[in-house]
Amino acid sequence: MGDMHGREVEVEATNIAHGGYGVARLDGRVVFVADAIPGERVRARITDDRKPRFWWADTVEVLEASPHRRGHLWAEADVSRDPADRPGGADFGHIVPAHQRALKALVLADALERMANIARVVEVEAVDGPADGGGWRTRERLHVATGGTVGPFAARSHRVIPVTDLPLGTPELRAAAPIGQRMPEHAGGTVDVLAPSVGGARLIVGKQARSVIREQVGDREFRVDDAGFWQVHVAAPLTLTRAVQDAIDGALFDPKAANLDLYGGVGLLAAAVGDRFGAGVRITSVESDERATEHAHENLADWLGAQAVTARVEHWVRGLADASASERARLAAATVVLDPPRSGAGREVLEALAAVTPAQFVYVACDPVAFARDAGILAGLGYSLSGLRAFDLFPSTHHVEAVGSFVRA
Ligand SMILES: C[S@@+](CC[C@H](N)C(=O)[O-])C[C@H]1O[C@@H](n2cnc3c(N)ncnc32)[C@H](O)[C@@H]1O
Numbered sequence: 001m002g003d004m005h006g007r008e009v010e011v012e013a014t015n016i017a018h019g020g021y022g023v024a025r026l027d028g029r030v031v032f033v034a035d036a037i038p039g040e041r042v043r044a045r046i047t048d049d050r051k052p053r054f055w056w057a058d059t060v061e062v063l064e065a066s067p068h069r070r071g072h073l074w075a076e077a078d079v080s081r082d083p084a085d086r087p088g089g090a091d092f093g094h095i096v097p098a099h100q101r102a103l104k105a106l107v108l109a110d111a112l113e114r115m116a117n118i119a120r121v122v123e124v125e126a127v128d129g130p131a132d133g134g135g136w137r138t139r140e141r142l143h144v145a146t147g148g149t150v151g152p153f154a155a156r157s158h159r160v161i162p163v164t165d166l167p168l169g170t171p172e173l174r175a176a177a178p179i180g181q182r183m184p185e186h187a188g189g190t191v192d193v194l195a196p197s198v199g200g201a202r203l204i205v206g207k208q209a210r211s212v213i214r215e216q217v218g219d220r221e222f223r224v225d226d227a228g229f230w231q232v233h234v235a236a237p238l239t240l241t242r243a244v245q246d247a248i249d250g251a252l253f254d255p256k257a258a259n260l261d262l263y264g265g266v267g268l269l270a271a272a273v274g275d276r277f278g279a280g281v282r283i284t285s286v287e288s289d290e291r292a293t294e295h296a297h298e299n300l301a302d303w304l305g306a307q308a309v310t311a312r313v314e315h316w317v318r319g320l321a322d323a324s325a326s327e328r329a330r331l332a333a334a335t336v337v338l339d340p341p342r343s344g345a346g347r348e349v350l351e352a353l354a355a356v357t358p359a360q361f362v363y364v365a366c367d368p369v370a371f372a373r374d375a376g377i378l379a380g381l382g383y384s385l386s387g388l389r390a391f392d393l394f395p396s397t398h399h400v401e402a403v404g405s406f407v408r409a
Pocket residue numbers: 229230231263264265266267268269286287288289292311312313314339340341
């Protein structure tokens with residue numbers, strides 16, 4: 001730590017950065033200020049001054065407020081509390097929802113411009129749910145403090161904050177969460193609160209045995225491990241199902257091709273493809289979590305041509321180089337859906353895929369910067385961004401989901 005750590009400064013946020021920070025300037029350096037909205041003057045406490053040109057800070061007082069500021073959706077996360085006492089996970093909760101979306105659109109457009117040289121006006125679409133940006137989380141991880149208090153961690157810290165509510169949660173999740181309870185016997189552990197669409201809410205305390213939950217998406221039911229990946233927003237599975245269906249260019253789709261659903265989880269997006277193009281669709285879902293692949297087998301049982309493979313995508317794609325001539329032809333006709341974790345797919349995976357020249361890619365992304373980097377890589381490999389939608393699947397946080405289509409240039 002330098003000698004500015006913990007000091008307070010007055011700054012003006014002039015822009016928004018990846019991660020949801022207001023961008024301010026101070027004596028020739030950039031300060032990333034949590035909880036500051038572009039256009040605001042704030043008093044901020046320096047939290048990280050280790051880099052010469054970039055510092056980080058927390059807003060402690062708003063001196064000139066943005067017209068887009070509101071009282072925080074989560075009372076305990078309000079700027080009037082000390083930053084160390086504010087629960088994390090709702091870093092845009094003090095911004096009116098329409099402006100949250102406008103800021104997320106700027107971050108995505110800026111990343112595309114800087115990292116992929118793609119100039120595009122981006123709109124972040126609201127999805128079904130309460131207009132105040134709460135009521136959407138179907139899963140939430142809480143932590144148990146040494147003394148037994150149950151709550152979320154503070155922002156950028158491992159300090160458990162007692163709260164009276166979880167306003168981002170669905171009504172079912174809020175009712176089931178052990179907020180205000182003490183669990184000293186589980187000190188240091190976690191409590192996962194799950195509110196799936198079928199069968200009622202449940203708690204997973206510590207490392208208890210895993211069980212299977214069911215999730216309804218349109219007319220379909222998916223089985224998923226309680227500890228496995230499932231989209232968090234209550235409206236996300238249907239929103240992404242429809243978005244992926246719409247993002248595929250039907251003229252480029254061949255049901256008999258070697259279609260792929262990479263980072264496939266329990267098969268949500270493979271099912272989306274199958275539901276749009278019918279029972280004859282061939283598609284292979286590749287996923288590293290063995291339990292998720294087992295569920296995908298069952299969830300995709302309607303499609304005889306669907307299979308689920310347990311593998312890390314970066315290993316699995318290496319096998320494409322050994323494909324026979326007929327497999328190569330089926331790969332060249334393929335539609336590739338990919339929905340990687342936050343770090344994105346990356347160059348190695350995209351190069352191995354592009355080498356077999358698939359007809360199109362549909363890229364579902366939860367990190368705008370990783371997506372923009374990969375869009376730039378795809379452009380260099382001969383695939384251009386032909387369509388882009390973005391969805392507010394994480395209201396009251398800085399996170400945003402994008403669905404991009406890429407076709408051969
Ligand atoms: C964002 S989730 C998407 C899952 C699925 N498409 C859905 O919408 O439910 C990413 C998935 O990739 C899996 N995963 C993470 N890293 C992986 C890797 N290197 N190879 C294969 N799967 C991976 C995770 O287990 C998770 O299920």
